[in-house]
Amino acid sequence: MGVDNRQIQTAVLADPESDDPVVCPTDADELDEFREEFSGTTFWCGILLGGCGGQLLTRRGNVRVSHFAHFPDPDGVLPSCGRRSRGVASADHLYVRAATQGWLRGQGHTPRYRYIDRDDAPVGSLVEIVLSGHTLLLHMDRTMPPDWDAAEADDIILGPGVQIDHRTLARRGYVNRVRFVSEGNQRVMMLGTELPHVGTDWDFELADCTVDEHGRLITPVVTRLRAARADEGQTPLPRPRGEAVEGPVQIGALTRLIDTAVREKETGAVRQLRDAAELQVHRCEGQALEHLQRAIDHANDWIGQQDRTRRRFFTRLDEAVRHSHVFEVSTLTPQIRRFILRDEVTTPQETGILDAADTLLGEARRLAAQERRKAEARRAAQVQEREARRAAQAEEREALRATQAEERRARRAAEAQEREAQLVAQAQERKARNRARGQVQSITGRLRREELSANEQKQLIEDLVLAAKEAGDLLSADEQRKVDKWTEKLTEKSGQDAAGKASPAVKPQQDKITIPAELPAHLASTAAAVRGALKKAARGRTTTSWDRLEHQLGSALPPLSSTERIQILVQIDRPTAGDEPLLSSLLAAGDPHFACQYYRHVLAALGLDAPDDDEDLRDVVEADAEQVFTDRRFR
Structure with a gap:
């Protein structure tokens, strides 16, 4: 049987098409509780997770962490699946519904969720929430920069690590963000709002947020920002590259903006601020000029370093595209897009390389x-x-x-x-x-x-x-x-x-029965049958008679003369030890007529004495029968 080495941490419940996600605990003890909680539930490599749709099992980790693994087929072959070492964040797009459905219904909305799956946007990259004619678009893939101008959504919410350039953020004034944290085997959604040169504020609850009539997500930060702008007006933004600066510019503020843009690696903003600073050189002198020139030099050094890194990236990408190295192209493309996301200027050559990479990846x-x-x-x-x-x-x-x-x-x-x-x-x-x-x-x-x-x-x-x-x-x-x-x-x-x-000289003689020394051969089987019946009666502690034996044995006991009956009983009891009772005593005890007429002949043939009185003989027979019951009980 194959061993699945793909460390998969997320799955869906019940069927491959499900959008009900679950996270496998990494701790072995927690996995035992997890198995008990979900006993009777099946786990699947969900289609909405980008999986193969195969069934999964939980694998307890001894050296590695516990994880999900694929069931092999009956031949022990593992299914072909591209999911490998997928962490808990790979199912975050499915937790959007669980986190927001009740919240939105509480505001009177009836949300519908759509997980977009295109060649240019793999499943899980984009999640659409449709609300009464409006659309919220959650952009979850950090390797795919949002297209702010082409997007048809009423509001775009950025997932973890999805970048926004400084100029777009300054133009929009804010952007809402979403991230997920683990709690047990579930993921909990948190909302935040990012402001230019301030960062992201996560310090509020989902219940404090609403969706307005225009389909926009309103957080407490957005509410405060709108109130402040209504009272104070908009904060001036840096001018586009090449545009003349109107009015006086504070040199100290300009140098600080350049340092902040360099620190935040906003390449486009650094270029723009550098150009604005170069326009102010002729106005400065003394220490202000020295500070301004130092900021310009710092910006030029950083831009030069970024340009060299950029050239190396595109050279490697061009080489990988020409040699059809799909894995390297798939790794470099998102890195380059994240890199150029902060610098909107691209050359035609760079655009051609990116287009070729997209074509190769699309074909792959x-x-x-x-x-x-x-x-x-x-x-x-x-x-x-x-x-x-x-x-x-x-x-x-x-x-x-x-x-x-x-x-x-x-x-x-x-x-x-x-x-x-x-x-x-x-x-x-x-x-x-x-x-x-x-x-x-x-x-x-x-x-x-x-x-x-x-x-x-x-x-x-x-x-x-x-x-x-x-x-x-x-x-x-x-x-x-x-x-x-x-x-x-x-x-x-x-x-x-x-x-x-009779003549007085002749003494009366009793009838005698002559017993041959050997039993005739034709009576051997009959003797064996009678012996078995007597043993069975002894074990059952019952006496018997010839009539009962005839009924019990049927054809195994043919009609017999008195001499033949006595011959058979003599043959049965001949091996009996001298101090043991005879099996035939059971027949004598159950048939008094037989005891008086024939049993004496059996005893005489075996060399045993019999009482002359019939009553004494019956007493002996009954005593022998009881002894037979005792001796044969466990035989």
Whole structure:
């Protein structure tokens, strides 16, 4: 990125065409307060400041003073701009409006401001204030002498350093001046009035001044001067060169006027007074003649020195014009014009050199204006390109956001549909289990109340076992005990019947479930799924049942025989340490029927002892389940 070394102290606010100026504080701490005051406001290299119209930023000074600097373009290239090391005074012409608008409106005027921008008068040189058909012209550029005779303004006010020759000042009697002083990041306007051989009086306020009906600025000094002239008449002025002196001339006053004109470097006045003094030589004698001759010699020496300086200036300017050294011509021309401003006599050769210089500078300004317009066109094209690129990027981002939003909506819809399906399935399961619980209550009531045959009782008890299995943990402890009681009666009845039919020599044998040493390969994935479900239940501190596992695992848990279920649980708990509870205890705790019928086989296959009494077994299972909850809490 380029570094802007142009130390610009002034800018305008809000946009490049603005006439609202601001000054950048040079102190680093003051710059911090300035940034806070103007936060959210943009700064520009204003067109009315003679700038390029580019945006500016504030740069904190460490070695140099703080100042404004140009924003580089996206490629890091700084804009072409002729403003360099422009001090706070470069925006004084814009502060004219801020200083005078309220003051003029208070006098009943409606002022309009125009900042003249011509090839011969760069922007900021001349400021016109139009007031109801009258015009005040502020001449702000010290390098451009005012044309008192050609000016169409009702009153001309001179800016800082703008010179007026002694003869014009004496003829006019006074001239009003304006200057600006800094207060914080603003510039305050002061008015003054210059009188011949007196200087400029700044000792009054803007509120003490008015604009009369002829469009002239009236200050307290002008008011006093008009009153004095009305009472005493006009003070005699020095006669033009070659004109005979009428009446007696005071030699002492004449020598003092010559010394004053030399001291103030008024070349034209010195020539005029010298000529007047030479006309008085024949009238003088003695000490008066000696004083007069000394004043004439002093005037001649000073005029000779000025003539030599003048010749050197014009020689250098002529050489620079012939070699088209624009910078040197632009530097010498205002110096020469300020120099000859005090001496109105110019030779045709000097006039030709100045005309040639003006032509060269005019052409240079025209070419510079062309380059400025080209640069502005390039910047406009770059801005348009950046805007198009940003618009395309914004469109891409919007399309991406729309796609992502659509995907999120689809995902949320799918999740909602899945949740809805789960809720429906859970509702159906709860309904079926509630219906099964009602069947359990109905069957146990019939078994208790009705006189049933052995076959009817057996069939009802088998139906009771199936209904209890489907109801699962919805059964209360009392309902589960009733189911277990009738199940045990059915088992005892079957055992007695079998014993009565068997040979007395043969001892009754219980059904046995043979557990192979290795789990069949086709059950490996099923064992892994059941193991995961049991671990999840342990972390959630809940028991489970085969019905719940079937609903939870779906196709991952196919229909299994009792032997296969026991094989899977043995495979799951085989790695369990001897002092740790079994994961399958969660299944036994949640399914009492499973605990009584099959859990003993799991314990036996793992080489563990089980209580003979079913109530004692349930106590062991519940204790093991609680221990599983504790051990698996943080796994």
